[in-house]
Structure formats: C-alpha cells, structure tokens
Amino acid sequence: MEKLVIATRRSQLALWQSEYIKAQLQEFYPDMQIELQEFVTKGDKILDVPLAKIGGKGLFTKELEVAMLEGTAHLAVHSLKDVPTQFEEGLQLAAVTKRFDPRDALLSNKYSSIDELPQGAVVGTTSLRRRMAIMMLRPDIVLKDLRGNINTRIAKLNAGEYDAIILAATGIQKLKIENEVKYFNPIPTDVMIPSMGQATLGIETTTDPRIVELVSVLNDKDAHIESTIERSFVDALQGGCQVPIGVKATIIDEHSIRVQAIVGLPDGSESISEDITADIEEFETIGQTLAQTFIDQGAKELLLRAEELAFK
Incomplete structure (x- = not known):
C-alpha cells in the first residue's frame, strides 16, 4: 500500500494519540504516506448528558468505524477503554500498544488527595466506576457531572465549579498539562481500580488482511495479555x-x-x-x-x- 489514512476525533488527546501512532508506523514504513482524517463524533457533540444515558463510549467510535467500512479510512486509534468488546461485522481490534500509566488521578487547586477533601466537597466525574469508588471511600462527598474534553474539564475546575475532578492520569501526562492545576496526584489501583484497557491504545481496522498485517507491528505482548483478560x-x-x-x-x-x-x-x-x-x-x-x-x-x-x- 502506498497510503494509510487514520480516522481520528478532533480532540487534543485524540490527535496526540493518532499522531503518536502515525509516527510509530512511519518508523516501520518510511516510504508510506500516512495522513489523518478528522471527525467530530456524536459523543463529542452531546456534552450535557452522562454517557451512560446516551449509549456509552461507543458514541466516540461510530463515525470513525463508518469511515473505515466505507473505505475512506484504513484504521482508527482509540483509548482502549472506549472500545466496546464486540465489533460490527467487518471490523476488528488489530493491535494494542504498550500501556501508559493506567491509574486515575485527582486534580485540584486546593486539596492533594481524596483524604484531604473536606466534608461535602464537590468532585467532578461522570464515570459510574469512579463514582462508585469515591462513594465507597467518602460517602459524604457531593458528586457533580463532568463532561467535555480534558482541557474543558480542567477549565471548569480552575473556574471554581469543583473542589476536585477525577480524570485518567495518562491523558494529562500525554498532553503535559500537569502544571495547569496545583495538585495532580495519580490514585493507586488498590484505591481505585481502572476501567478495562485504561492507558492502552487500541488500533481498530477492517478485517482486510493487508491492513491488519501492516498495523500488527504495533502490538505489545504485555498489553495484549493484560487487555485480553480485562476485556473478556x-x-x-x-x-x-x-x-x-x-x-x-x-x-x-x-x-x-x-x-x-x-x-x-x-x-x-x-x-x-x-x-x-x-x-x-x-x-x-x-x-x-x-x-x-x-x-x-x-x-x-x-x-x-x-x-x-x-x-x-
């Protein structure tokens, strides 16, 4: 193949991840033209309703999958935690990359840990898993929905809408924005167990054997073992x-x-x-x-x- 097209969302983190995969592929295939095709997904557009109520994280992958099935794109790079365990006919998970930091993280301008949060503190998260974990630790905390991309969420924290917010540590680290808040503290997995595939990138392709073989060079053995267990x-x-x-x-x-x-x-x-x-x-x-x-x-x-x- 002379050209590979990567379907990607337009968020800063999605673009970082797609550029990261493009650079890795370019090392293996220096003569191949690799380009990004940007999309705004339904999940990006609906920001005022929790994901659980509008269909789940698959809302962030649908438009990218359509592009692949229609042949205008060859692969898509996802945060693996956003990838459903079942695929539409004609699509598959072709590779998973080396895992970054899998932990969740507390971000705050006032408090350095969950333990330090005062009675009735307002914490932002829309994840039901994180809500459960926080409530098990601190049932006195007030939880408030938090949607939008990473930058939007941090802006809401900095505007004083929350005492703290919980995000995946890896996104903050990839974008190198830890210093945009006073406290950025990853939470041990013994305290808050991550979601399946968190901090791993999943490369979705069609079942075209040529594409599958091309991206197989990105597959990380350890991440494959861990994600297989988590996803199953x-x-x-x-x-x-x-x-x-x-x-x-x-x-x-x-x-x-x-x-x-x-x-x-x-x-x-x-x-x-x-x-x-x-x-x-x-x-x-x-x-x-x-x-x-x-x-x-x-x-x-x-x-x-x-x-x-x-x-x-």
Whole structure:
C-alpha cells in the first residue's frame, strides 16, 4: 500500500494519540504516506448528558468505524477503554500498544488527595466506576457531572465549579498539562481500580488482511495479555460504561499475573470485588473464569440494578 489514512476525533488527546501512532508506523514504513482524517463524533457533540444515558463510549467510535467500512479510512486509534468488546461485522481490534500509566488521578487547586477533601466537597466525574469508588471511600462527598474534553474539564475546575475532578492520569501526562492545576496526584489501583484497557491504545481496522498485517507491528505482548483478560472479563459480564466495572490485570513476572476487579452500584452501597493471582499462560481464559466467579456471587443482578440507577 502506498497510503494509510487514520480516522481520528478532533480532540487534543485524540490527535496526540493518532499522531503518536502515525509516527510509530512511519518508523516501520518510511516510504508510506500516512495522513489523518478528522471527525467530530456524536459523543463529542452531546456534552450535557452522562454517557451512560446516551449509549456509552461507543458514541466516540461510530463515525470513525463508518469511515473505515466505507473505505475512506484504513484504521482508527482509540483509548482502549472506549472500545466496546464486540465489533460490527467487518471490523476488528488489530493491535494494542504498550500501556501508559493506567491509574486515575485527582486534580485540584486546593486539596492533594481524596483524604484531604473536606466534608461535602464537590468532585467532578461522570464515570459510574469512579463514582462508585469515591462513594465507597467518602460517602459524604457531593458528586457533580463532568463532561467535555480534558482541557474543558480542567477549565471548569480552575473556574471554581469543583473542589476536585477525577480524570485518567495518562491523558494529562500525554498532553503535559500537569502544571495547569496545583495538585495532580495519580490514585493507586488498590484505591481505585481502572476501567478495562485504561492507558492502552487500541488500533481498530477492517478485517482486510493487508491492513491488519501492516498495523500488527504495533502490538505489545504485555498489553495484549493484560487487555485480553480485562476485556473478556467485561464481555462475560456484558457490561460497558453504562455500569460500574473496574478491572486491572498487571503482569508480575513471566509466570504470574495479578487481576483486580470490582462491580457494584454507583452510590457505592453494594459491591463485589476480587484480587487474584493467576498463571499467565492461562491469560485467554482468566477473564471469563473470574467473571463467572462474580456471576456466582450475583454480579449480573447487581449490574442490572446499577444500570437502572444510572438511567434514573
């Protein structure tokens, strides 16, 4: 192929990620023309309604997928946490890149940690998973919806609309905007378990074997193992961003892998969690096996209740 077209959203972070992948591909294929095609997705346009109420994170990928299926673009670069576990016919996850910092982070101009927040502090997040985690730690905190791109969210914090906000650490680090707030503190995964695939880039393509082979050079073995476990766990529970699910697989050594997982209600009043160590050679089945453990404890019923609460 002489030219590759990368479909991308126009947000600053999406463009950074697409440029990052373009640069990596250019190293492998220096003579190939690689260009970006920019889109504004439905998820970018609707900023006044929580994602759980309007269809979930797939709203950020639909327009890009249409472009690939129509042949005007060849691949799309996503934050893997935004990529649904099931794909439309003709599309697939062709590669996952080396993972960046998977943690969530607290941003504030007044307080350096969740523990430091005063009684009744206003914290911004629309993520049901983060809401659950915060409520389990600090049920006195007042949660307020927070939509928009990273820069918009930080501007709202700096305007005094929130005492603190919770974002993925990796986005702040990629854009090098940690200093735009007084306190930027990543939260340990033992305190707040990330969403599946957080801080990994997922390369989506059509099933065209030529394209799949071209982007396969970007696939990172460790990220593939970790994301396979996380995505199969969520897939088995049939959960997405409409329900509070956290799952993080972490390779310990060449033989073992740690998996932290939690599901629950958005208000933190009920939850099921596990923290296991498993044989890394079993990575293709670990997620499903762990999900079954959750299902046996009533996870599907709990998630149905969580979804009902999210849509109220």
